[in-house]
Amino acid sequence: MAAMFFMVTMALYFAATVSFLAYLLWPSEALSKASLGMTAIGFAAHTIALVARMVGTADVSPPGFHEALSFFSWMLILVFLAVEFRHRLHVLGSFIVPLALVSLVSAAALPETAPTLSPVFRTLWVHVTLSMLGTVGFAVAFVAGLMYLIQDRLLKSKRFNVLYSKLPALDFLDHLNQQSIVMGFPLLTLGIITGALSAEFSRGSYLSWNPEQTWALVTWVFYFAVLLGRLTVGWRAKRAAYLTIIGFAGVVLTLIGVVLKGHGPVS
Amino acid sequence: MHIVVVGLSHKTAPVEIREKLAIPESRMNEALTRLCSYQGVREGILLSTCNRVEVYAVVDEIEAGYGRIQEFLADAHLSLSSEQLTPHLYWHQGDRAISHLFRVASSLDSMIVGESQILGQIKDAFEVALTHKSTGIILNKVVKKAISVAKRVRTETKIAEMAVSVSYAAVELAKKIFSDLSEKTVLLVGAGEMAKLAARHFIASGVRHVRVTTRNPQHGMELADRFGGTAVPFEQFREDMASADIVLVSTGAAHYLVSEDDVQRSVKQRMNRPMFLIDISVPRNIDPAVRHVDNAFLFDIDDLKARVEQNRGGRLLEAEKAEQMVVDEVGIVRQWLQSLEVTPTIMALRTKADEIKRAEVEKTLGRLANLSESERELVETMASSIVNKLIHNTMVTLKAEVNSSDGVAFVEAARRFFSLGDPAGSTVNGSAVESHIQSREEATPKAGAKTPDR
Numbered sequence: 057m058a059a060m061f062f063m064v065t066m067a068l069y070f071a072a073t074v075s076f077l078a079y080l081l082w083p084s085e086a087l088s089k090a091s092l093g094m095t096a097i098g099f100a101a102h103t104i105a106l107v108a109r110m111v112g113t114a115d116v117s118p119p120g121f122h123e124a125l126s127f128f129s130w131m132l133i134l135v136f137l138a139v140e141f142r143h144r145l146h147v148l149g150s151f152i153v154p155l156a157l158v159s160l161v162s163a164a165a166l167p168e169t170a171p172t173l174s175p176v177f178r179t180l181w182v183h184v185t186l187s188m189l190g191t192v193g194f195a196v197a198f199v200a201g202l203m204y205l206i207q208d209r210l211l212k213s214k215r216f217n218v219l220y221s222k223l224p225a226l227d228f229l230d231h232l233n234q235q236s237i238v239m240g241f242p243l244l245t246l247g248i249i250t251g252a253l254s255a256e257f258s259r260g261s262y263l264s265w266n267p268e269q270t271w272a273l274v275t276w277v278f279y280f281a282v283l284l285g286r287l288t289v290g291w292r293a294k295r296a297a298y299l300t301i302i303g304f305a306g307v308v309l310t311l312i313g314v315v316l317k318g319h320g321p322v323s
Numbered sequence: 324m325h326i327v328v329v330g331l332s333h334k335t336a337p338v339e340i341r342e343k344l345a346i347p348e349s350r351m352n353e354a355l356t357r358l359c360s361y362q363g364v365r366e367g368i369l370l371s372t373c374n375r376v377e378v379y380a381v382v383d384e385i386e387a388g389y390g391r392i393q394e395f396l397a398d399a400h401l402s403l404s405s406e407q408l409t410p411h412l413y414w415h416q417g418d419r420a421i422s423h424l425f426r427v428a429s430s431l432d433s434m435i436v437g438e439s440q441i442l443g444q445i446k447d448a449f450e451v452a453l454t455h456k457s458t459g460i461i462l463n464k465v466v467k468k469a470i471s472v473a474k475r476v477r478t479e480t481k482i483a484e485m486a487v488s489v490s491y492a493a494v495e496l497a498k499k500i501f502s503d504l505s506e507k508t509v510l511l512v513g514a515g516e517m518a519k520l521a522a523r524h525f526i527a528s529g530v531r532h533v534r535v536t537t538r539n540p541q542h543g544m545e546l547a548d549r550f551g552g553t554a555v556p557f558e559q560f561r562e563d564m565a566s567a568d569i570v571l572v573s574t575g576a577a578h579y580l581v582s583e584d585d586v587q588r589s590v591k592q593r594m595n596r597p598m599f600l601i602d603i604s605v606p607r608n609i610d611p612a613v614r615h616v617d618n619a620f621l622f623d624i625d626d627l628k629a630r631v632e633q634n635r636g637g638r639l640l641e642a643e644k645a646e647q648m649v650v651d652e653v654g655i656v657r658q659w660l661q662s663l664e665v666t667p668t669i670m671a672l673r674t675k676a677d678e679i680k681r682a683e684v685e686k687t688l689g690r691l692a693n694l695s696e697s698e699r700e701l702v703e704t705m706a707s708s709i710v711n712k713l714i715h716n717t718m719v720t721l722k723a724e725v726n727s728s729d730g731v732a733f734v735e736a737a738r739r740f741f742s743l744g745d746p747a748g749s750t751v752n753g754s755a756v757e758s759h760i761q762s763r764e765e766a767t768p769k770a771g772a773k774t775p776d777r
Contacts, residue, residue, distance in 0.1 A: 211499065211620050216633055225502035226597055290594025293618045 061105035062126070066164060068098030069129075069157040076150040083218050088146040095153055099133045102160075106130060121311075124184050125163035129156040131192040139232070147222040151199040180254050187247030187272075191307060193240015194279065198304035200233040201297035208294055230293055233300055234286060241279050248272055271310040278303050324365065324731070325385050326461065326660075328420040329392040329412060330377030333434050336411035343400040346371040355457045357398070361391040366462040368452040370427070372444050374434055379424060381461045385416050421465055421656050425649040428473035430482070436638055437482040442473045460731050461663075465656060472652045479648070482641040490521040492630045493601045493622070494528050497569055500599050500620060507568040508532040512560055512580070514546055515573030517603045517624075522550060522571060534567060536560040538574070561585045565592035573603040583612040586619045601627070663734050665725045669718055671743045680710045717741075 072094040079087045106126065136152040139145055207223040210216070223229075251272070252262040282299045285291030291299065331341065346354050346369060358367040358378065366381040378395065382388025393412065397405040415423050426432045428445050449466045452458045458466065477483050494504075501507050509530050511522050514537050522533060533552030537543040540556065547554040555563050564570060564585065574580065581600070586609075590598055595618050602609040602623045613621045661667065684706045688699060717737055724733045737743070 207499070211496075212614065214622075214626055214629070216630060220499070223499075225498060226500045228502040231502075290591075290596075293595045293597055295595065295617075 058105045058108040061101045061108065062164070065098050065102040065105060066157075066160055068094050068101060069133075069153060069160060072098060072149070073154045073157045076153050079146065080150045080219055080222070083221070088149075091149055091153070092140065092146065095133060095149060096137065099130070099137060102126075102130050102133070120166065122163045122166040124188050125159045125166070127185070128188045128191060128195075129159040129163065131189060132156040132159070132195055135192060135196055143224075143228075145224055147203070147219075147224070148199070151203060152196070155195060155199065183247055183250035183254050185247075186243050186250055190240045190242075190244030190247050193236045193243060194300070194304050194307055197233050197236035197240065197300040200229050200236060201300040204229040204233065204297040205294070205301070208297075226293070230296065233296055234292070237279060237283055237286075237300065241283055244276060244279065248276055268310070271306075271313075275303070275307055275310065278306065324381055324383065324461070325388065325416050326379070326381055326420045326465065327385060327388050327392070327414065327416045328377055328379045328423050329389060329396065329414050330370070330375060331408075331411045331413065332375035332377070332432065334432070335413060340403075340408075340411055341373070341376060343403060344371075344376040344396060345373070346376070346399065351451050352455055354399070355452065355455045358392075358395055359457050361395065363387050364391055366459040367457050368448055368462055368466060370445060370448045372441065375427070375432075377427070379420065379462060379466075381459065389414050418653055418657055421469075422649055422653045424465065424469045425472045425652060426646075428469040429476040429645055429649060430473070431476075431642055431645055431649070435488075436642055439477070439483055442470065442477075445473075446470060460735075461660070464659065468652065468656055472649060475652075476645040476648055480641040480644045482638055482645055488520075489603070489624065489627045489631055490517055491524050492627045492634070493521045493571070493603075494524045496620075496622060496627075496630065497525070497599050498528075500597050501568060503529075505529040505531055508534060508566060509552075509569045509571060510534045510536070510555070510560065510564060510567030511546070511550070511552075512536050512570065512572040513538075513574030513576075513604065513608070514542060515575075515603055518571045518573030518601075519546070521601065521603065525569065525571075526550060530569070534563070536563075565589040568596070568598060570598065570600045571603065572601065572608045574608055576604070576608055577606055579608060579610040581609040581613070583610050583616060586613045586616050586621075590616060590618050603627070662738060663731045665721050665730070665734055668734050668737055668743065669721055672714055672718065672737065672741055675741060675743060676710045676714050680706045714741075 072091050075087055075091040075094065079091055109123075132152055133156050136148055136156075139148055203223055204226060206219065207226055207229065210220045210223070211226070251269075255269075256262045282291065282296065282303060285299075286296055331344070333341070351369065351371075354369055355367065358364060358369065358380070363383040364380050365383065368379045370377045370379070376396070378392045380388060380392060382391070393405055393408060396412075397403050397408050423432070428442055430436060430438050430441050433441055445466070449458070449470070452462070452466075497504060497507075504525065507530055509522060509525050509532065511518060511533065526533065533547070533550040534555050535543050535547040535550065535552055536555040536557050536559075537546065538557050540554070543554040543557070561581065564581070565588070570581075572581065586598065586600065590596075598619045600609055600613060600619060600621045602621065605624060607623055609621060609623070611621070611623070613619055684703050687702060687706075688694070691698075691702075694702070717740075721733055721737055724730050727733075
């Protein structure tokens with residue numbers, strides 16, 4: 057059942073992506089409503105798929121990249137729907153839904169259960185969940201940064217097109233960027249701590265300086281600097297947008313690298 | 324009974340004529356009394372703004388009604404004759420009159436399409452008419468509908484969102500930089516007319532902190548007072564610029580007052596919080612090189628004008644959508660008005676009664692299988708005469724009251740008592756009967772005082 061709902065979700069997110077991208081170009085209310093509807097139904101299907109899978113397999117297998125990415129995409133849509141509900145910001149969907157789709161397709165491409173490494177699945181689940189929540193924060197910050205740069209460019213070049221009229225005010229995007237990092241950073245911190253704990257259980261050392269661990273720490277230091285820079289020396293607006301885009305690109309590259317190298321479970 | 328409108332607007336009459344006809348608020352009551360005293364005028368409402376003077380009325384006969392209203396308008400000013408007015412007037416009746424009112428309310432007929440003032444003016448005019456009880460079932464319904472159509476046009480099209488004046492275009496742009504203007508500070512440099520207008524638009528859009536600087540300190544203080552802001556010495560304003568989120572510059576200076584460095588410094592002091600600079604001066608007062616400063620957004624008069632031009636085009640598109648809405652809504656009102664006519668009501672009543680009779684007779688005869696032919700006829704005759712007697716009085720009353728002032732109320736009452744179907748969604752604003760009963764109750768104490776003889 058989980059597999060079927062997973063496929064339904066993917067189809068709906070795909071359709072929603074197409075229609076959300078079309079919405080960027082044409083000023084149509086009907087299009088945004090259709091996109092939103094498909095996203096919401098897709099989200100419901102995704103929720104069922106996740107629950108069905110958890111009921112079926114919890115406690116017997118450790119979370120792999122498939123689960124992590126699927127959960128990541130679910131959280132992204134959840135955040136989008138929450139922001140949409142509060143601020144009526146349809147255009148956010150044109151950026152977040154494609155990202156969720158990419159993540160879901162990547163999940164589908166990966167095996168569902170990763171090779172078993174150790175019996176400490178429970179802490180591993182906590183670690184993966186927290187890290188992914190942190191990553192969701194960075195992903196939203198990335199999207200906000202991207203939208204910020206586009207709007208900034210449109211204002212500077214005085215091109216008042218359809219996209220200009222749909223994108224929200226610059227300071228709103230900057231605020232969304234800040235809030236996402238403020239939420240994402242502590243979650244990543246906790247994710248790293250639980251990761252170190254589970255590594256200690258399974259391998260006997262908190263930190264073995266393998267590539268994922270190293271990159272996780274680099275990411276942590278990077279976002280720490282971004283956050284600190286914003287609060288102290290005014291790294292906001294355009295600079296914050298650039299930094300969060302670079303940061304997220306780093307996160308994605310790390311994930312790709314780790315997956316390609318064929319490491320089993322995340323740590 | 325016919326709805327008519329006679330009037331003139333900025334499209335048909337020059338201001339010299341419009342201002343003569345304009346009815347000041349203080350004389351509105353007297354004017355309404357005069358309008359309703361004309362024979363054959365059953366309901367009336369007056370709309371008088373600086374761009375139009377219009378009389379909407381329900382009259383017994385169209386041609387006579389037109390004449391009376393034209394007479395009424397000409398009487399408004401001693402130096403005007405009815406003939407002088409004729410070339411400037413327009414006359415519409417029925418659907419076209421209703422459609423005209425809907426278009427006016429939706430600001431489709433305004434000098435600046437999409438402006439919002441006219442709706443308020445129609446509401447005020449309606450208020451006065453209600454107090455004066457010069458409107459009845461028909462105009463109450465139609466004007467209320469016009470107000471709801473206008474609201475629908477405003478929410479469902481973007482007609483009102485598009486800035487079509489340079490000063491307002493600045494506000495619209497600011498909203499793409501700052502989501503909440505109420506916490507922002509505007510610095511007004513110089514006292515150019517356009518800049519003052521823009522400052523007023525900003526205040527109307529929620530800005531609460533205004534700082535003013537002009538070369539003449541006295542003048543600056545006065546302006547600051549007028550905008551509820553504070554004055555800043557002219558020599559200092561460049562240092563002070565960092566405290567402003569929006570800088571509006573419009574002075575007569577022939578050189579740049581604000582340099583790239585000034586802005587660069589301000590943005591730095593603001594810790595990269597965005598800054599919005601508007602240069603409405605010609606020649607320009609802000610160095611165009613400011614465009615290269617990150618997080619500073621400079622717009623000059625040409626940029627604003629280009630934005631306005633773009634919006635004008637957009638408004639035309641939105642206006643087409645709005646026109647379609649008006650057409651649809653006029654259709655709904657037309658159906659409602661038709662339902663108020665007597666002949667179709669009587670026919671509907673007759674049909675309904677016959678249907679009930681036939682159904683009941685068939686049912687009864689079906690059970691009494693062993694009746695003779697004459698007995699069957701008897702049953703049928705009995706059913707017919709019961710039905711006829713029951714509806715007889717209603718039909719006679721409807722025919723008798725058709726020309727009375729309560730005619731439409733009787734029609735609608737009959738439609739509701741006999742469930743004759745109500746095609747026109749009279750549920751939208753309460754039914755005619757309800758509003759009529761209400762207005763009658765209110766009017767009772769002095770009903771005889773003003774009702775003209777008919």
